[in-house]
Amino acid sequence: MQWHNTATRFGALAKCFHWTSAAAFIGAYAVVYYVIWFMDDTADESLPVLNIHWVLGLLVGFLVLPRLLWRWLDVQPEDPPGPALEHALAHAAHWALYGLLIVMPVTxxxxxxxxxxxxxFSVTGFNDTALFAWIHLTWGVGWEAFEAPVDAVHHFIGKFVAWAVVLLHVAAALFHHRVRRDGVLMRMLPGGR
Incomplete structure (x- = not known):
C-alpha cells in the first residue's frame, strides 16, 4: 500500500482523508434531511438523531486540519492536460471545498x-464553553442572540452554497472520467491506478 502521493496518483492516506470526509459530510446531510422531512426537529425524540448529525459534522471538522497538513507536506499529483484557466478554476473549487469542510463544522x-x-466521550455544547462565557461577559450577548445568526449562516451555506460546490466537484470528476478519460477520477478511487 502506497501511503504517499506521487506525480500521477493519490496515496492511501490522501484517499482515506478524502473518502472519510466525503462519507461523513454526505451522512450528516442525510441525517439532517431525515430529521427535517420525517421528524419534528423541535421534539426531544429528534435529539438522538440530530446527535448523529453533530457527530458526523464534528468528524468532518476534526479531519480537515490533518488533511490540510498532509496536503501541504505531501506532493500533489500533477494537473491533467488542459488550459491554465481550467486548472485555476479547479484549484479554486478545491479550496472552496476545504472552506466548506471548515465553515460547516465550525458554524x-x-x-x-x-x-x-x-x-x-462527549463534546460540550458551545453555549457551555469558557469562550462563550467570555463572549457573553464581554459583549453582553445571550445564547439566543448569538445562536440565531450563526445558525442562519450554517443553514444558508448548507442549503445553497454546499450543494453547488459539491455538485460542481462531482460533475467535474465525472467529466474527467467520461469525457476527457484522463484518469483524474481513477487516481482518487480506492485501489484506483
Missing part, C-alpha cells in the same frame, strides 16, 4: 447548544 458547532455524544 454547526457554534450554533449548537447541546453536547455532542460520541459514546466514549
Amino acid at each position: 454547526g458547532y457554534l450554533g449548537t447548544g447541546a453536547p455532542t455524544d460520541f459514546g466514549l
Whole structure:
C-alpha cells in the first residue's frame, strides 16, 4: 500500500482523508434531511438523531486540519492536460471545498447548544464553553442572540452554497472520467491506478 502521493496518483492516506470526509459530510446531510422531512426537529425524540448529525459534522471538522497538513507536506499529483484557466478554476473549487469542510463544522458547532455524544466521550455544547462565557461577559450577548445568526449562516451555506460546490466537484470528476478519460477520477478511487 502506497501511503504517499506521487506525480500521477493519490496515496492511501490522501484517499482515506478524502473518502472519510466525503462519507461523513454526505451522512450528516442525510441525517439532517431525515430529521427535517420525517421528524419534528423541535421534539426531544429528534435529539438522538440530530446527535448523529453533530457527530458526523464534528468528524468532518476534526479531519480537515490533518488533511490540510498532509496536503501541504505531501506532493500533489500533477494537473491533467488542459488550459491554465481550467486548472485555476479547479484549484479554486478545491479550496472552496476545504472552506466548506471548515465553515460547516465550525458554524454547526457554534450554533449548537447541546453536547455532542460520541459514546466514549462527549463534546460540550458551545453555549457551555469558557469562550462563550467570555463572549457573553464581554459583549453582553445571550445564547439566543448569538445562536440565531450563526445558525442562519450554517443553514444558508448548507442549503445553497454546499450543494453547488459539491455538485460542481462531482460533475467535474465525472467529466474527467467520461469525457476527457484522463484518469483524474481513477487516481482518487480506492485501489484506483
